Amino acid sequence: MRSLKTVTQLTTKDGSLTTDDKQAAEVLCDYHYFKEVFTKEIDCRDKPTMRSTFGINDRIVFSEELVLVRLQRLKPNKSPGLDGIHPMLLKSCAHQLAKPLSSLIYQASFDDGQLSSDWKLTNISPIFKKGPKSDPGNYRPISLTSVPCKIIEGILRDHLLDHLDTTHIISVKQHGFVRGRSCLTNLLETLEEWTSALDEGHGIDAIYLDYWKALDTVPHKRLIMRLQNFGIDRSLLNWLKDFLTLRKMRVGINGSFSSWADVLGGDPQDSVLGPILFLIYVNDIADLMSNSIRLFADDTKIWKK
Numbered sequence: 001m002r003s004l005k006t007v008t009q010l011t012t013k014d015g016s017l018t019t020d021d022k023q024a025a026e027v028l029c030d031y032h033y034f035k036e037v038f039t040k041e042i043d044c045r046d047k048p049t050m051r052s053t054f055g056i057n058d059r060i061v062f063s064e065e066l067v068l069v070r071l072q073r074l075k076p077n078k079s080p081g082l083d084g085i086h087p088m089l090l091k092s093c094a095h096q097l098a099k100p101l102s103s104l105i106y107q108a109s110f111d112d113g114q115l116s117s118d119w120k121l122t123n124i125s126p127i128f129k130k131g132p133k134s135d136p137g138n139y140r141p142i143s144l145t146s147v148p149c150k151i152i153e154g155i156l157r158d159h160l161l162d163h164l165d166t167t168h169i170i171s172v173k174q175h176g177f178v179r180g181r182s183c184l185t186n187l188l189e190t191l192e193e194w195t196s197a198l199d200e201g202h203g204i205d206a207i208y209l210d211y212w213k214a215l216d217t218v219p220h221k222r223l224i225m226r227l228q229n230f231g232i233d234r235s236l237l238n239w240l241k242d243f244l245t246l247r248k249m250r251v252g253i254n255g256s257f258s259s260w261a262d263v264l265g266g267d268p269q270d271s272v273l274g275p276i277l278f279l280i281y282v283n284d285i286a287d288l289m290s291n292s293i294r295l296f297a298d299d300t301k302i303w304k305k
Helices: 021-030 066-071 087-092 094-113 145-167 181-198 220-229 234-244 274-281
Strands: 122-129 139-143 203-208 245-251 261-263 292-297 299-304
Touching: 021 122, 021 245, 066 087, 066 094, 066 145, 066 234, 087 094, 087 145, 094 145, 094 234, 181 292, 181 299, 220 234, 220 274, 234 274
Parallel strands: 122 245
Antiparallel strands: 122 139, 203 299, 245 261, 292 299
């Protein structure tokens, strides 16, 4: 598992330093970072907000051909998840595995609205970012999730993107993880507006924003409500609910692991669906702004002449 050997000296809640990898892993899992960042929600009822007139109500079919293409696209140098199923094995045996995966596993999982418990277990490897290395908040969690689960996630993500493209629900100000838009289109639109304003003799005040623990802090109940408002119903919504709930994680450092912790919120780290679910959750931000705004996922800039 990828990690840094220097991660062992971390500051605990009582101010002391950790002495071994397992203790450091427990601190990262428990401290106000990997677990405590989750948004704690109270029970809430669905609110009658904007609802798409277009719904995803059709049964998605996981054909053998579709799964075969996904298997053949796997990168064999990637790491396996906790289930130990390596992408090299899946790709090498793609023709043999496509049929059982498509009909016996993926289709059954989707129709029943349930995921294998193994697909909800995540090993997290901490990667140092910046600042004091003794601060647990200065490490980024890199998750290793199940490769077979990523395949079904990819199929559902594309289906979800088709729905979003057809209904034009995602704000035109959002350029992250959206077809036909990118970091380049974000910059070009901004440059055009700023250049025009400067040519007219105006000054520009701009604010750059970045979410703190963006994916980690997405509350599940409100995300499900938002998915319902976007017209995502029936089988897909049930599958996404199960995908988000009863997940567990543990932190690993040099082969030593923390105890298992419940994932109480957030989009699953390193998941295929996570970025799209995040876009859906924050989609209203652009509509609520009176000033000019552009977004690339959680990176936001706001400006005014």
